[in-house]
Amino acid sequence: MLATPGPLPSAAVEDRWAFEVKQDGQRAMIYLPGDGTVLLRARSGTDITSAYPELLPLAQALGARSAVLDGEIVALDEQGRSDFERLQQRMGLAGAPARAARLAARVPVHLALFDVVHLDGRPVTGVPYAERRELLEGLGLAGPGWSTPAAITGHGAQAWEMAKDAGLEGLIAKRLTSRYEPGARSKAWVKIKVHRLADVVIGGWIPGRGRLTGLPGAVLVGERREGLLHYAGRVGTGWSHTERTHLARLLQAAANDTCPFTQVPPVAGARWVLPQLVGEVRYTSRTHAGRLRHPSWHRLRPDLTPDDLG
Structure with a gap:
């Protein structure tokens, strides 16, 4: 669900x-048949059990009781918050159990359980959430690598x-x-x-395709620090067609042959502009490198110049 x-x-x-x-992690369904085994499946249905060996002791948590649980596998940062960038080191290792075991010692994961869909041999999908929640909490699932x-x-x-x-x-x-x-x-x-807000400077753009031909499919943005423009990510959502068309005219007028960022972003087909347009974007969090996660366009800031940003 x-x-x-x-x-x-x-x-x-x-x-x-x-x-x-x-x-902010990897969604998983957890199958506990009550025979001392556990099976973890990703949203795609892929068996990911061997990628997370530290979760194998969960097989014993309910004894002989059977259950199918819904949860999220996360890697926690120093403040105890889920950190998807950290978790990415652990994903995709179902076919490499030896490497998964080595990484488990360095980047352990935690399983956050939030629903139960099958219990003691019967489905409970038709039971209201409030009752399912009582059933889940009644299982007392709290361990070294999992919690409710x-x-x-x-x-x-x-x-x-x-x-x-x-x-x-x-x-x-x-x-x-x-x-x-x-x-x-x-x-x-x-x-x-x-959603958090950040003031950014547009340093380039990527041409759109299909119905966006001739318009920017995404803009490449940066943040000013000590007079330099550091790449902060690409933004491809948040505009109306009218706003995108207006932005296209501004970008064409600011066209430049030189990348304005301190390091050239690894983006194919980028077109560069003079770093003079300031915008405001929404984002959810940042990567360790300072890049904006899930950014979307909020508005142009004609009241600001790049010099106003640092």
């Missing part, structure tokens, strides 16, 4: 929803402020009466991302 992007439920109805921290993070009923605004202040990716709101819908992107689960 997948969540639909949306706004925070209003205060008038928030007591009908539970709020969980949005984890808290869910808060109501108090959405407070949960949102806590997530934002803690630098978390956001929240998942789940309707208390909702059933589990396998494979569906349901409006009964709403993901609300924490």
Whole structure:
């Protein structure tokens, strides 16, 4: 079951929803047949069990009871927050168990469990979320590499402020009466991302294709530090057609043969511009290299010049 992007439920109805921290990791279904084994499958259905050897002891956690659980595999940073960039070191190693074992010692993962879809030989997908949550918490699944993070009923605004202040990716709101819908992107689960804002300078662009032919498909942006423009990522969403057309005219007028960034970004087909256009972008977090994650365009900032940014 997948969540639909949306706004925070209003205060008038928030007591009908539970709020969980949005984890930034690899979604997994966990199969515990009760025979001392465990099977982890990714969203694609791929068996990823051998990629995460530190989760194998979970096979003993329920004894002879059987269950199918839903959760997210994460790698935590020094502040205990999920860090997808860190997790990427561990992904894709299902066919390399020896390397997975070595990395497990250096970059351990944690399994955050948030739902149960099958228990003691019977499906519970038709049971309301609130009851499934009670079943899950009743299993007492807390171990060295797994846990059942808290869910808060109501108090959405407070949960949102806590997530934002803690630098978390956001929240998942789940309707208390909702059933589990396998494979569906349901409006009964709403993901609300924490978006941050950054002022950036456009240093280049990538031509669009198809209906965007002749228009920018994405812009390459940077941030000014000590008078230099450091590449911060590519932004390809957030414009209306009118805004994209207006931006195209500005980019063409600023065309330049020289890359303005301190290092040339590894982007094929880039076209460079004079670093004079300032914009504001939304983003969720940053990579260790300082790149913006999930950036989207917010607006041009004609009131600012690159010199205003540092």
